[in-house]
Structures are given as C-alpha cells and as structure tokens.
Amino acid sequence: MSFVLEKVTAREILDSRGNPTIEIEAFTSDDQMARASVPSGASTGSREAVERRDGDKKRFGGKGVRDAVNSVNTEICGAVKGTDVREQRQLDNLLLALDGTENKSRLGANAILGVSLAAARLAAQNTRQSLWRYLGGLQANLLPVPCMNIINGGVHARGQGADFQEFMIAPHGAPTLAEAVRQGNEVYQALRLLLLEKNLSTAVGDEGGFAPSVSSNREPLEFIVHAIEKAGYRPGEDISICIDPASSEFYRDGRYHLHSEGSALSAQEMTDYYAGLMDDFPIVLLEDGLAEDDWAGWKYLYQQLGSRAELVGDDLFVTNVKYIRRGIEEELASAALIKLNQIGTLSETLDAVALCHQYGWGTFMSHRSGETTDTFIADLTVALRAGHLKTGAPCRGERVEKYNQLMRIEQSLGNNAHYAGFQTFVHRG
Numbered sequence: 533m534s535f536v537l538e539k540v541t542a543r544e545i546l547d548s549r550g551n552p553t554i555e556i557e558a559f560t561s562d563d564q565m566a567r568a569s570v571p572s573g574a575s576t577g578s579r580e581a582v583e584r585r586d587g588d589k590k591r592f593g594g595k596g597v598r599d600a601v602n603s604v605n606t607e608i609c610g611a612v613k614g615t616d617v618r619e620q621r622q623l624d625n626l627l628l629a630l631d632g633t634e635n636k637s638r639l640g641a642n643a644i645l646g647v648s649l650a651a652a653r654l655a656a657q658n659t660r661q662s663l664w665r666y667l668g669g670l671q672a673n674l675l676p677v678p679c680m681n682i683i684n685g686g687v688h689a690r691g692q693g694a695d696f697q698e699f700m701i702a703p704h705g706a707p708t709l710a711e712a713v714r715q716g717n718e719v720y721q722a723l724r725l726l727l728l729e730k731n732l733s734t735a736v737g738d739e740g741g742f743a744p745s746v747s748s749n750r751e752p753l754e755f756i757v758h759a760i761e762k763a764g765y766r767p768g769e770d771i772s773i774c775i776d777p778a779s780s781e782f783y784r785d786g787r788y789h790l791h792s793e794g795s796a797l798s799a800q801e802m803t804d805y806y807a808g809l810m811d812d813f814p815i816v817l818l819e820d821g822l823a824e825d826d827w828a829g830w831k832y833l834y835q836q837l838g839s840r841a842e843l844v845g846d847d848l849f850v851t852n853v854k855y856i857r858r859g860i861e862e863e864l865a866s867a868a869l870i871k872l873n874q875i876g877t878l879s880e881t882l883d884a885v886a887l888c889h890q891y892g893w894g895t896f897m898s899h900r901s902g903e904t905t906d907t908f909i910a911d912l913t914v915a916l917r918a919g920h921l922k923t924g925a926p927c928r929g930e931r932v933e934k935y936n937q938l939m940r941i942e943q944s945l946g947n948n949a950h951y952a953g954f955q956t957f958v959h960r961g
C-alpha cells in the first residue's frame with residue numbers, strides 16, 4: 533500500500549442550497565483514491581478564511597469555484613505530488629506556504645481544505661482504518677450529544693421567521709447516541725404536529741428545521757418545550773435547548789435589532805434578555821449571543837451568564853487559535869464553535885480543539901448551512917472527543933447522513949462507546 537500522494541484533482545459540484553462548491557479527489561501512487569467536499573456558510577464571520585466562490589455564491593460554472601478547481605488541478609497538484617499522506621502537518625504547512633496569504637485568499641480556503649481532508653481520508657484508507665480511528669486512535673470513543681436544529685430563523689429562513697437563526701434540542705439524558713437521535717427525531721415529529729395545529733408553516737429552512745413565521749424569539753422556545761413534553765420527555769432533564777441567534781446578522785450601530793419584536797437592544801439589554809429566556813426555558817448553550825466585533829459586550833455576557841449556559845463563540849473565534857487565545861485570556865466565553873472551513877486545514881482545526889481542551893473549554897463541532905453529503909465532521913467529532921455537535925435537523929439527506937455516520941461509529945465501538953451526556957456542556961464563570 534502506497535502513502536505517496538500522486539495527484540489531486542477537483543471538480544465543481546452542488547451544495548445543499550444548490551450553489552456551487554468544490555469536491556476533491558486525492559490519489560496515491562498505487563491508484564487508491566479518496567474524496568472530500570467542502571461546505572459553505574450563509575452567516576459567515578468576517579474573519580473566516582476566504583473561500584473562492586462567486587460573490588453571490590449562486591452561479592454554477594461561474595468564476596469563483598471554477599478558479600479554485602483550476603488551482604487544485606494545476607498549482608496545488610504540482611506542489612503536493614510526492615508528499616506522504618500520513619504527514620498531515622507537513623502537507624497542510626506546504627499548502628499554507630504555497631498560498632502565502634494570512635486568510636488563504638489566493639488559492640482559496642475551499643481548495644486548500646478539500647485537499648487537506650481528502651489526503652487524511654486517503655491515509656486512513658491506506659492504513660486500513662476507519663477515519664475516526666485513524667484521526668483519534670484509542671481515545672476515539674466519545675459519542676457526541678447531537679444538537680438538532682429544529683426551528684430555523686434569521687438568514688437560514690430568508691428573514692421570514694424568528695430573528696434567532698437556530699433553535700436546537702440536545703437529548704443529553706439519552707443512554708446512547710442512537711437513542712438520542714431517536715428522541716430528537718420524535719421531538720421533531722411532535723413539533724411538526726404542533727405547528728400544523730396552529731396553522732403555521734412546516735416548510736423547512738436551510739438546515740432542515742421548520743421556519744414558521746413567529747412574532748417573537750420566545751415563541752419557538754415555547755413550541756419546543758411543548759414538543760419535548762408531547763414526545764414524552766422532560767424538558768431540562770432528558771432534553772434541553774441550545775440556541776444560536778447568530779447575532780452578528782442583526783447587530784448594527786451598536787444595537788441588536790430584533791425585528792420580530794420591534795426592539796433594538798444594547799449588549800447589556802441583550803444579555804438581560806437572554807437571562808430572562810434562561811429563567812423560563814432549559815437553555816444549556818448559547819452560541820454567538822453577541823456580535824463578532826462586540827468584544828466588550830462578550831465580557832459582560834460571560835460574567836453574567838457563564839455559569840448558566842455554555843457560551844460559544846462562532847463568528848467571534850472563527851476556529852482560529854489567535855482569537856480563541858484572546859477569548860481565553862480575556863475570559864469572554866467558555867467554548868468555541870469548530871468549523872473546518874472557517875480555518876481551512878485539518879491541522880489548524882486540530883490545534884483549535886487542542887487549545888480549547890487545554891483550558892477546559894467546550895468544543896462545539898459544526899456543519900455549515902450549505903452542506904454536502906460528506907460525513908468527515910462526524911468522524912472528527914468522535915476522534916477529537918468534541919462532546920457535542922450540531923448538524924441540522926433529523927431531516928434533509930446532507931444532515932441526516934452525519935447522524936447516520938455517528939450511529940455507525942457507535943455500533944462499531946460496541947461496548948466501548950461512551951455517550952457524552954449533560955456534562956459535555958461547560959458551565960462556569
């Protein structure tokens with residue numbers, strides 16, 4: 533079995549929104565092949581690594597992704613030929629040096645990440661290991677709490693629903709991952725019936741959650757608590773709630789504009805608003821409660837609410853150790869969202885997770901709103917003992933496929949599998 537990278541090739545494919553994205557194939561000198569594809573966000577942080585796409589992300593065959601494809605087929609292919617696919621850091625460093633920019637804008641973070649992931653998968657394949665085992669070794673036995681996004685709002689619902697982007701359920705009381713997926717799905721189905729009873733739309737948003745038109749950000753939480761009970765579970769005991777308001781999207785001129793409620797709040801008022809929600813609903817995790825540039829606001833948020841819920845930075849940290857380190861030093865949050873394509877290589881993602889764990893921070897592994905059926909993040913979550921992940925509703929193939937892969941991994945671990953449960957959510961401060 534060879535480990536020598538012979539060539540990488542790329543093509544343009546569609547993501548789950550029907551927008552173009554990149555797929556990479558990597559080959560060893562004995563003609564073994566592995567494939568990886570790269571997702572794309574809608575509520576992207578401004579400090580994310582730069583993907584090469586058309587401005588509006590909509591044109592298949594447009595310049596952006598085609599340019600990234602060309603770079604892989606020519607420049608990148610020439611540079612990586614001959615590297616050992618097991619030497620992931622060496623390969624990733626080579627790609628960083630080749631690009632030469634701080635934010636991967638020359639070759640494109642999508643091109644770079646696709647090569648990085650395809651090479652890792654090839655190494656796993658040629659060492660005859662599953663990807664999760666190859667990436668995590670013997671410590672890879674922690675199955676994450678699946679945080680299922682069952683109500684979509686914000687830009688993922690084209691502004692027709694709640695201001696908050698994601699309302700997720702976390703079935704942390706389940707004994708196993710498979711049971712958690714089953715429970716989450718039961719709540720999702722119960723929610724559908726509740727919405728229908730109220731004559732609300734059950735059409736879904738980008739991540740498969742329902743996107744009803746509501747008149748406040750409390751209403752989805754009320755529906756969810758009701759759905760948890762209707763499905764036969766205890767809110768807070770068996771199943772809790774995680775929210776990602778993605779507040780950078782409604783932050784302007786120093787205020788948080790909640791259109792559904794007709795208010796514009798300061799960071800302190802927004803924090804009080806969240807405190808009120810935490811009084812009334814079993815919220816265990818709040819992601820991007822404040823905006824990516826509101827560092828002072830985050831400090832206050834953490835002081836007030838760090839002991840009540842895991843406070844996760846997504847747009848704030850963009851999976852970048854530089855910003856996560858600042859967050860740790862200044863005590864701004866208790867966890868980082870982890871998205872491979874925010875930073876652009878596997879090695880840098882491993883560094884971000886290691887830094888978080890070193891300081892007792894949580895790691896919330898995440899898909900993107902524009903996904904492919906690639907299940908790399910499911911394996912990575914188990915490999916890195918990330919503890920909880922979000923990958924949408926238990927609906928829409930590109931989301932379901934990640935949950936299905938986690939169930940496969942759990943089954944192959946047998947008695948050695950351990951379900952993360954409630955303690956995976958970091959509460960402190």
Ligand SMILES: O=C(O)[C@@H](CO)OP(=O)(O)O
Pocket residue numbers: 572573574575576577698739776778846869898899900901902
């Ligand atoms: O904000 C987020 O956390 C993500 C994923 O749910 O959305 P997007 O991929 O659109 O940035």
Ligand SMILES: [Mg+2]
Pocket residue numbers: 776778819820846847869
């Ligand atoms: Mg987010």
